[in-house]
Amino acid sequence: MDFLNVAAIVFFILVWVAVEPLMAAGWPRRNDSLSVDMVRVRAAWMREVLTRDNNFIGDAAILGHTINSASFFGSANLIVIVGLSGALFMEPNYGSGGLIAMFAAQDPAWFFQCKVLLVMATLLRGLSDFIWAVRQINYCLAAIGASPSRDEDRDIASWTNALTLVLNPALRSFSVGVRSYYFTVAAAFWFIGPIPFVVATILSVGVLIWRQSWSDAAKGIMAIRKLLD
Numbered sequence: 001m002d003f004l005n006v007a008a009i010v011f012f013i014l015v016w017v018a019v020e021p022l023m024a025a026g027w028p029r030r031n032d033s034l035s036v037d038m039v040r041v042r043a044a045w046m047r048e049v050l051t052r053d054n055n056f057i058g059d060a061a062i063l064g065h066t067i068n069s070a071s072f073f074g075s076a077n078l079i080v081i082v083g084l085s086g087a088l089f090m091e092p093n094y095g096s097g098g099l100i101a102m103f104a105a106q107d108p109a110w111f112f113q114c115k116v117l118l119v120m121a122t123l124l125r126g127l128s129d130f131i132w133a134v135r136q137i138n139y140c141l142a143a144i145g146a147s148p149s150r151d152e153d154r155d156i157a158s159w160t161n162a163l164t165l166v167l168n169p170a171l172r173s174f175s176v177g178v179r180s181y182y183f184t185v186a187a188a189f190w191f192i193g194p195i196p197f198v199v200a201t202i203l204s205v206g207v208l209i210w211r212q213s214w215s216d217a218a219k220g221i222m223a224i225r226k227l228l229d
Contacts, residue, residue, distance in 0.1 A: 001111065008194035009118070012201050016122075016183050019205060020176055023212060034211075034218040035175075037225040039168055044228045046163040049144060050156055056144055063144075067137050070174050074130035077123045084123075087116045118187045126180030129173045136170030182208050 026033035049059050143166050148154040182204040189200035212218060 001114075004194045005111075008190070008197045011198055012118075012183075012186065012190075015201055015205055019208070020179070023179075023208075024172070028209060029213045032218075032222050033213055034215075034221055035172075037218075037221045038171070039164075040225045040228055041221060042167050042171065043160060043164045046167060047156065047160045049163070050147060050154075050159055051150070053150075059144060060141060063137050063141055066171070066174060067134055070130045070133045070137070070177065073177060074127055074134070077127040077130065081120055081123050081127065084116055084120050088113050112191075115187075115190045118190060119184060122180050122184040122187050126177040126184070129177035129180065133170055133173035133177060136166065136173060140166045140170055179208060 022028075023033075023035050026036040030036065045059075049056060140163070143163055147159055147163065183201075186197070186200040186204040190197040
């Protein structure tokens with residue numbers, strides 16, 4: 001592996017490892033980040049769960065939809081991973097005339113398999129997060145079901161904090177799983193070459209940061225958070 005490919009893969013891994021902790025901390029806009037604002041919004045949601053007049057059916061349906069979404073994405077990841085695993089036992093055929101073969105670098109089999117493994121690694125990261133999200137949301141449903149009714153003596157602030165501590169990591173894991181697709185797309189560009197790989201990594205992270213901080217959805221959530229404050 002030449003220096004350019006080594007530099008590209010090191011750059012990708014550093015960005016991949018660093019992005020999630022930075023996003024969780026609110027980078028690059030700590031006070032106006034989608035990740036940070038959603039923590040406040042979810043806390044308000046759990047407070048409403050405890051204080052609204054009707055029962056938890058609507059909230060359970062929302063969480064059930066999230067479970068279904070995480071299960072769908074997890075199943076899709078697993079199918080793609082199984083499909084890609086077959087490439088680890090095949091010799092790359094660059095003379096097949098396919099679209100990818102027209103642009104892919106002419107690499108030896110072991111190097112081609114390294115590229116496949118990187119794509120699989122990003123998918124496995126997402127699969128792990130989706131599985132963990134499903135388990136945590138089930139815990140959250142049980143916690144909401146165990147919360148006291150309006151007729152019982154209860155500490156609303158303590159119950160809100162406890163439920164939020166269960167809900168936030170669950171939905172954060174789901175978000176991390178979705179964001180892993182950005183890195184899967186970037187990793188796929190390594191088949192073309194190290195420079196497209198680096199460019200795709202930068203563009204993927206750039207799109208991710210913009211959507212987290214400056215998109216219309218981020219601005220809307222920021223406005224809701226300010227109303228809650």
